[in-house]
Each structure stands twice: as C-alpha cells, then as structure tokens.
Amino acid sequence: MATFTLQVNGESKTVAVDSDTPLLYILRNDLELNGPKFGCGLAQCGACTVLVDGKPVRSCVATVTSVAKGRITTIEGLGTLDRLHPLQRAFIEEQACQCGYCGNGMVMSAKALLDRNPRPSDRDVKAALNGHLCRCASHNRIVRAVQRAAAEMRS
Amino acid sequence: MSATPPRGVSRRAFLETGALVVGFALAPRLARGQDRLPGSLNGNRRLDAWLRVDPNGTVTIFTGKIELGQGIGTALSQIAADELDVDLKRLDVVHGDTARTPDEGQTAGSLSVEQSGTALRFACAEARGILLTAAAVKLGVPAADLSVRDGTIGASGGGRVTYWDLAGDADLGREATAKATPKPPSEHTWVGKSVRRRDIPKKFTGGAVYVQDVRLPGMVFGRVVRPPSPGAELASVDEARVRSLPGVVAVVRDGSFLAVAAAREEQAIRAREALKQSARWKETESLPPSGDALYRDLMARPAPAQTVIEKTAPAAAAAVKTLDALYTRPYQCHGSIGPSCAVAQWQDGRLTVWTHSQGVFPLRGDLAKAFGVEAKDIRCIHAEGAGCYGHNGADDVALDAALLARATGGRPVKLQWMRDDEFMWEPYGSAMVMKLSGGIDAQGNVVAWSHEVWSHPHSTRPGSSSGVNLLAARHLARPSAPVLPADVPQPAGGSDRNAIPLYDFGSVKVVKHYVAQAPLRTSALRTLGGYANVFALESFVDELAAAAGADPVEFRLRHTTDPRARAVIEAAAQHASWKPGATGDGARGRGVAFARYKNLACYCAMVADVAVDRAWGRVRVTRVVAAVDAGQIVNPDGVVNQIEGGIIQSASWTLKESVRFDRTRVTTRSWVDYPIVRFDEVPEVEVVLLNRPSERFLGVGEGAHGPAAAAIANALAHATGRRLRALPFTAERVKQALA
Numbered sequence: 001m002a003t004f005t006l007q008v009n010g011e012s013k014t015v016a017v018d019s020d021t022p023l024l025y026i027l028r029n030d031l032e033l034n035g036p037k038f039g040c041g042l043a044q045c046g047a048c049t050v051l052v053d054g055k056p057v058r059s060c061v062a063t064v065t066s067v068a069k070g071r072i073t074t075i076e077g078l079g080t081l082d083r084l085h086p087l088q089r090a091f092i093e094e095q096a097c098q099c100g101y102c103g104n105g106m107v108m109s110a111k112a113l114l115d116r117n118p119r120p121s122d123r124d125v126k127a128a129l130n131g132h133l134c135r136c137a138s139h140n141r142i143v144r145a146v147q148r149a150a151a152e153m154r155s
Numbered sequence: 156m157s158a159t160p161p162r163g164v165s166r167r168a169f170l171e172t173g174a175l176v177v178g179f180a181l182a183p184r185l186a187r188g189q190d191r192l193p194g195s196l197n198g199n200r201r202l203d204a205w206l207r208v209d210p211n212g213t214v215t216i217f218t219g220k221i222e223l224g225q226g227i228g229t230a231l232s233q234i235a236a237d238e239l240d241v242d243l244k245r246l247d248v249v250h251g252d253t254a255r256t257p258d259e260g261q262t263a264g265s266l267s268v269e270q271s272g273t274a275l276r277f278a279c280a281e282a283r284g285i286l287l288t289a290a291a292v293k294l295g296v297p298a299a300d301l302s303v304r305d306g307t308i309g310a311s312g313g314g315r316v317t318y319w320d321l322a323g324d325a326d327l328g329r330e331a332t333a334k335a336t337p338k339p340p341s342e343h344t345w346v347g348k349s350v351r352r353r354d355i356p357k358k359f360t361g362g363a364v365y366v367q368d369v370r371l372p373g374m375v376f377g378r379v380v381r382p383p384s385p386g387a388e389l390a391s392v393d394e395a396r397v398r399s400l401p402g403v404v405a406v407v408r409d410g411s412f413l414a415v416a417a418a419r420e421e422q423a424i425r426a427r428e429a430l431k432q433s434a435r436w437k438e439t440e441s442l443p444p445s446g447d448a449l450y451r452d453l454m455a456r457p458a459p460a461q462t463v464i465e466k467t468a469p470a471a472a473a474a475v476k477t478l479d480a481l482y483t484r485p486y487q488c489h490g491s492i493g494p495s496c497a498v499a500q501w502q503d504g505r506l507t508v509w510t511h512s513q514g515v516f517p518l519r520g521d522l523a524k525a526f527g528v529e530a531k532d533i534r535c536i537h538a539e540g541a542g543c544y545g546h547n548g549a550d551d552v553a554l555d556a557a558l559l560a561r562a563t564g565g566r567p568v569k570l571q572w573m574r575d576d577e578f579m580w581e582p583y584g585s586a587m588v589m590k591l592s593g594g595i596d597a598q599g600n601v602v603a604w605s606h607e608v609w610s611h612p613h614s615t616r617p618g619s620s621s622g623v624n625l626l627a628a629r630h631l632a633r634p635s636a637p638v639l640p641a642d643v644p645q646p647a648g649g650s651d652r653n654a655i656p657l658y659d660f661g662s663v664k665v666v667k668h669y670v671a672q673a674p675l676r677t678s679a680l681r682t683l684g685g686y687a688n689v690f691a692l693e694s695f696v697d698e699l700a701a702a703a704g705a706d707p708v709e710f711r712l713r714h715t716t717d718p719r720a721r722a723v724i725e726a727a728a729q730h731a732s733w734k735p736g737a738t739g740d741g742a743r744g745r746g747v748a749f750a751r752y753k754n755l756a757c758y759c760a761m762v763a764d765v766a767v768d769r770a771w772g773r774v775r776v777t778r779v780v781a782a783v784d785a786g787q788i789v790n791p792d793g794v795v796n797q798i799e800g801g802i803i804q805s806a807s808w809t810l811k812e813s814v815r816f817d818r819t820r821v822t823t824r825s826w827v828d829y830p831i832v833r834f835d836e837v838p839e840v841e842v843v844l845l846n847r848p849s850e851r852f853l854g855v856g857e858g859a860h861g862p863a864a865a866a867i868a869n870a871l872a873h874a875t876g877r878r879l880r881a882l883p884f885t886a887e888r889v890k891q892a893l894a
C-alpha cells in the first residue's frame with residue numbers, strides 16, 4: 001500500500017491503497033461518491049467516466065498512480081440538487097434516462113465536449129458519446145439534453 | 156407519538172414502520188365468498204397495506220411494484236394524489252420491501268399501472284372517504300358539505316380540518332371494499348400530465364439511488380467465481396493461497412460454488428482472479444450447435460405439440476395461393492449496463508438482502524427454500540439496479556451474496572458480478588423458431604393461417620415453481636435442482652405470447668412446442684415470446700400482402716375490425732405520410748407493423764424507414780413513427796419514453812444481437828462480443844399517443860418491441876425485395892440475402 005493525495009472536486013483527499021488500484025474503487029468506496037458506476041471494468045461502456053484535467057477518463061481502468069497529479073472531477077463536482085450544473089438541469093428537464101445507470105458517463109463526456117465546443121451539431125454530440133452504451137435506449141433524449149445545456153451555457 | 160402499538164398491530168411491525176396510525180399486516184388471501192377487488196387490491200385487501208397518512212403532513216404509499224427506470228413510482232403517485240386531493244410533493248413512495256409493502260409478485264408483464272395503479276386508485280378513493288367521514292364528525296357537518304384541497308378539508312359553512320389532524324382518528328386498518336368511486340378523468344389534476352419523474356434528479360447528481368450505492372458499517376466486498384461453462388464441475392482449487400492474499404476475509408467453496416470476500420473491492424477482484432487461475436474444472440459439452448443447426452436442434456428436441464387455438468371458418472373460400480416461411484430468433488441477452496449486485500447480512504439467524512430483484516416476495520420464498528429457513532426470517536428490500544429488461548442476474552446475485560455473508564461473521568457483504576459473469580450466466584431470452592403458413596383467396600383475403608412455435612421457457616423466475624430458481628443453488632454440494640415451470644398460460648402466454656393473430660384470418664391454428672429442458676438457461680426477457688412471434692406474424696402478413704398484390708396498411712385494415720387496432724394503424728400511417736404503392740429503391744424502404752401486446756395490453760403500430768448499404772450489408776433504421784393506445788394515460792412522457800426506448804432496444808436486438816457459444820462454453824464475455832446500438836445508429840423516433848381517458852389502463856412497457864422488429868424486417872424487404880427471416884439482420888446475413 002502507498003499513500004496518495006488526490007485532487008477530487010476541488011478538495012484534497014488522502015487514501016492508502018495499492019498503486020495499481022483503479023480510481024473507480026477509490027471514488028466509490030473511500031470517498032463514497034455514487035456518481036461514477038462500475039459497468040464493465042474493461043473501459044467498454046463508459047459508466048465510470050470522470051474528468052481528469054478536463055478530459056474524460058474511464059476510471060475503472062485508470063490506476064490511482066496515473067491520475068495522482070491530475071484534477072479529478074466527478075458528477076458530484078459539477079453541481080448539487082440545489083445548484084444544478086446546466087447539464088444536470090438539462091438531463092432532468094429532458095427526462096433523459098430510464099434507469100440512469102449510464103447517465104453519469106453521458107454527462108461527464110458531454111461536459112468535456114461542451115468545454116471544447118460550445119456549439120456542437122447533433123452529429124458532434126453523437127460522436128462524443130458514441131463510446132458510451134445506453135441499454136434503455138434514451139439516446140435521442142440524451143442528445144436533446146446536451147443541446148439544451150449547450151444553449152443555456154451559451155446564453 | 157404514542158409508544159404503544161395500535162390494536163391488532165404487532166409490536167415489531169409497529170416499530171419497523173414507525174407509523175402513528177397503523178403498521179402493516181399481511182393481507183389475507185382471497186377466501187371463499189369474498190368479493191373480487193380491483194387490481195392488486197384483491198390479494199392485498201387492507202387499506203393500510205397501501206397508504207399511510209402521517210401527522211407531519213405527508214402521505215406514504217406502499218407498492219409491491221419496483222422502480223426500474225420505467226417511472227412507476229411517479230405514475231403511482233399521480234394516481235394517489237388525484238384520488239386523495241393532495242399535492243404530489245406530499246407523497247412518499249415505498250417500493251418492494253417484504254416487511255413493509257404489499258406482495259404484488261413480480262414487476263413484470265407491463266402490469267404495474269394496471270395492477271398497482273388500479274389498487275392504489277381504489278384504496279386512496281376509499282381512504283379519502285374515511286377521512287371525510289372523520290372530518291364530518293369532528294366538524295359536525297354532513298360529509299357531503301365537505302371539499303378537500305391539498306389535504307385540507309373545508310366545510311361549506313367555514314369549518315376546517317386537515318388529513319394530518321385526522322391521522323389518529325381515521326382508521327385505515329380495515330379491509331378495502333372498493334365501493335368508493337374513483338374520480339372521473341375530468342376531475343384529475345395529475346393523471347394525464349407529463350409530471351417529471353421523482354427518481355431522476357438524484358440520478359444526475361450522484362445521489363444514493365442504486366443497490367450498488369448501499370453502504371453499511373463493517374461492509375466487505377464480494378465476488379463470485381463461476382464455472383467456465385454450464386456443464387462444468389469444480390475439481391480442485393487452492394483456497395489456502397487465496398485466503399492469504401491481502402484483504403481477503405473469506406473464501407467460500409461449496410460444491411462448484413466459489414466466492415470470495417475482501418475488505419476492499421479491488422482486493423476482492425484480485426482474489427477472484429487468483430481463484431480463477433487456480434481452479435480446475437471438469438467440463439462437458441452440453442451446449443447446442445450454432446448457426447442454422449441450432450434451430451434444427453431445437454425443433455428436434457422432444458416436446459409434445461400443444462394446440463393453442465384452432466378455429467375453422469366453414470364459410471371461408473378455398474385458398475388459391477399458399478405460402479410457408481420459417482423465422483428464427485437466437486438466444487439474446489438482457490445486457491444490463493450495471494452487472495447484478497446485492498448486499499446481504501446475517502444477524503442472529505436472520506437474513507436481510509438489499510436487492511434489485513423484480514419480485515422481493517418471490518425472491519424471499521426461494522431464498523428461504525435455499526437456506527431451509529422460514530420466510531419470516533428473511534427480509535428483502537428493493538433498491539434500484541441498472542435497467543434489467545426482465546429476469547437477469549438480480550435474483551441470482553442475492554443468493555450469492557447471502558451464501559458468502561454466512562462466512563463473514565455477521566458483516567454485510569456487497570457482491571457485484573463482473574461483466575463476464577453477467578454475459579455468461581444471466582438467463583437468456585430463448586432461441587425460437589416460428590413456422591408460418593397461410594393462404595389467400597381469389598380476392599386476396601387471408602382464409603387460412605397457421606403459426607407453429609418452438610421455444611424453451613420464458614419464465615424461470617424465483618417463485619415460478621416448487622424448486623429453487625436461483626443459479627448458485629444448482630452449483631452447491633447439495634444442489635437444489637431447479638424445477639422447470641410450465642409455460643405461462645394463455646391468454647397472456649409465454650412461448651406463444653402474441654402468436655394468436657388479432658386479424659380476421661378465417662381458419663386459424665396455433666401450435667406450440669414447449670421444450671422445457673434448455674441447454675442454456677433461459678427466462679423472461681422483455682416480451683417473453685412476444686417479440687419473436689410478432690416479428691414472424693407481422694413479417695408473414697406482409698409476405699401474404701405481397702402475394703395478394705395489396706398495400707400492407709390497407710391489407711391489415713382489411714382484416715381488422717377492432718376499432719382501436721385500426722386507429723393505431725391509421726394514425727401511424729398518417730403521421731408517417733404512408734403512400735400506398737410506393738416502391739423501395741434498392742437501398743431505402745419502409746415497413747409497417749402492428750400488435751396489441753399480449754393481445755391484452757397496449758395497441759401499438761409503427762412505420763419504420765430503413766437505409767441499406769448494399770456493399771457492406773449495413774442496415775440503418777433512420778426513422779420510426781409509432782402510434783400507441785394505452786387506454787387512459789397516466790403520464791404521457793412516461794409512455795413516450797417506454798415506447799421510444801422499446802423501439803430502439805428492439806432495433807438493437809433485431810439488427811445486432813445474439814449470444815455466442817461453442818459446444819462447451821458461452822463465448823460472449825464482454826461488449827466486444829455482444830455489440831448493441833450506439834448513438835450513430837439510433838433512429839429518429841416520433842410517438843403519437845391516442846389517449847382514451849375513459850378506458851382502463853393498458854400497460855406499455857413492452858408494447859413496442861415486436862412491432863419494431865417486424866416493421867424493420869418489412870422495410871428491409873420493401874427496400875431490397877429480399878426478405879430476411881433469421882434474426883439478427885447482421886451485415887453478413889444482409890450481404891448474403893442481396894447476393
């Protein structure tokens with residue numbers, strides 16, 4: 001075991017774990033963050049996505065060592081029930097899920113997209129989210145939610 | 156708050172619910188001479204089983220139906236709020252808890268609004284009457300002079316009292332009569348509105364929503380090591396070495412059941428890997444052949460031919476043209492995004508399980524059988540999982556966790572399956588064969604129709620037989636062999652669900668071959684046999700229409716007298732700007748299909764547009780327009796969400812999905828082996844709702860899947876002139892058909 005001090009949602013968090021521990025288990029179990037989900041453990045589905053220095057990272061395969069120097073943002077760091085981020089508000093407004101298990105990854109990758117492209121086409125949104133799986137098939141609602149958030153963030 | 160339980164309520168029930176008014180008592184079963192009550196009220200006949208009015212200004216409704224992302228909690232709260240005249244904000248909903256809620260069996264079959272919604276509607280209407288009677292006494296005025304606004308009862312003369320004041324006086328601890336008349340639709344405030352779902356905000360802000368988010372003091376993490384193949388037995392494993400790995404708390408080996416618990420989740424995953432490496436298994440070839448041989452194998456398995464329906468139309472003219480066609484559907488996965496998970500804890504011989512099972516009561520029954528304890532010593536509490544779409548690993552993982560938790564000295568265990576556990580061991584939707592034949596007369600009308608189906612079971616859930624239908628039970632040293640249930644009977648049907656045509660087809664015969672012993676474990680995947688039967692039936696309708704030289708929409712209407720069926724077909728055609736006689740151009744085409752789910756639930760018709768890349772064989776569904784009649788609609792956006800999701804999920808099944816296996820092992824292990832639709836493949840979807848507020852609720856959760864498959868198949872045939880009858884329509888198959 002080794003000690004790591006991580007920057008998560010603007011706070012310093014110290015954990016003692018093996019150096020090859022995937023970030024996901026630290027976020028979920030040590031820091032008790034529910035946002036990132038275990039979906040496949042293989043970087044195939046995207047449910048575990050978080051941002052590291054603004055870029056989407058699959059936390060189920062990213063080791064703690066690989067992210068130790070980065071700024072980590074989870075969906076909890078975007079906003080809260082009382083102070084929603086425009087993306088969170090838009091996903092709620094558009095009722096953009098059924099079960100919602102994939103929703104964390106959709107929001108986090110959409111955040112990275114809108115940060116680099118505030119005016120994406122639907123095609124851009126689909127391309128940015130194409131590596132994320134949704135089994136309830138809320139895809140069209142998710143695209144609408146991202147566009148709604150983009151419009152709000154531009155105004 | 157009174158410290159003594161009300162009369163007739165056990166101290167335990169009182170303490171558990173903390174209710175001022177009443178606790179929960181198990182409802183008596185329907186006794187001889189009792190009246191049949193509406194919906195699930197019939198099996199759970201006490202009003203206090205369904206709702207509780209609290210002095211703090213809230214109402215809690217209790218439902219045995221669980222939230223799985225279909226929005227049932229919201230729809231039920233809309234129904235209850237309208238009957239009670241309270242604001243939605245005052246309502247709390249408790250789902251599926253064997254200690255607190257009614258037993259409504261499984262949350263399945265698109266029945267939750269029909270069963271639980273109907274029960275709550277009548278229970279709340281009656282409760283409102285009881286509260287008004289209590290108010291009348293208190294205010295000294297006739298009940299008829301009272302009106303209610305958000306729980307405040309006012310007399311025309313000026314007196315006021317609230318539900319919350321009356322919580323102690325109005326006794327709901329009584330049998331329901333269902334004599335109170337629910338409100339007419341014109342008086343509804345919430346029903347019929349697209350109220351936003353109560354479960355969504357927490358899902359996008361990191362709230363503790365899912366069973367995966369349950370955290371208990373002292374909790375450890377579990378993983379299971381499944382055999383490498385369905386026919387494998389554990390020969391040896393080095394448990395001692397794995398016990399010495401960092402963090403390992405327990406290793407359980409019982410027959411071929413193998414599981415490990417560790418202090419940290421990643422330690423449990425590493426220990427699982429170590430167990431896998433050291434385990435030696437005896438494997439046997441127990442799986443059927445793949446490809447076309449799979450279907451020959453299925454049809455050759457012994458199963459008596461059972462006639463589902465046979466009717467002859469003596470007046471029908473003789474057929475001048477007859478057709479036959481064979482359609483097939485492979486084994487398909489539920490493919491939940493989140494692998495199955497449960498948290499289990501044993502304390503003083505009693506077991507508590509947090510589970511995303513669709514039926515907490517049936518699960519409790521099978522767990523009791525598996526452990527040889529009484530059901531009262533087990534409590535199953537529902538917490539959401541990832542979408543399940545039927546009977547996936549949710550119940551199985553509850554037994555896994557409970558077996559492992561026996562070895563952790565009372566510490567709770569959270570056990571989640573890994574991705575390959577889910578793909579290899581979830582019960583699949585059965586492979587099926589549908590053999591259709593039909594004849595048309597000189598006027599091009601169908602005068603003879605036959606549908607023969609071969610299938611394995613579509614419901615092997617816990618509670619569906621006298622056995623223990625939980626996976627690990629068959630792997631234990633003293634195994635409980637699963638007892639295979641009978642097929643789900645008509646009128647809903649299982650393997651023959653939706654095999655009986657709703658059209659007027661003259662002489663009709665439907666036969667099923669129910670092959671109970673399945674080489675791969677099968678159970679309920681959304682629609683049971685309905686998806687494949689509608690795919691075959693509605694494909695064959697188009698084949699006969701083509702033989703008759705008729706337009707597919709006109710042909711369907713010609714054979715349909717049910718006005719509600721006609722209305723959805725006409726609405727879908729109209730909104731899609733259907734043009735009779737339009738021909739496909741080799742690359743683009745459109746198809747129509749219709750079904751009434753189970754022949755009992757919602758009516759749904761749709762028009763699908765497809766584009767075919769002939770060189771690569773790639774089929775894209777570009778647009779789907781659907782029309783739905785769900786009777787009285789509680790939440791329009793909820794219905795649209797179900798239909799839209801159903802269409803896209805069905806497009807995924809239809810174009811891409813089949814489980815892979817060799818003669819020994821399932822080889823579908825990850826999403827690479829089991830592709831599903833992605834954003835760049837998803838069609839535009841438009842859903843037209845035909846609301847009928849004066850009609851009863853009709854379930855919609857599975858209404859779209861069958862019609863979507865057939866509409867795509869018909870569109871592909873329309874585009875290319877070639878008909879594909881084997882699911883899924885992979886690029887390879889399409890290229891072969893076009894060659």
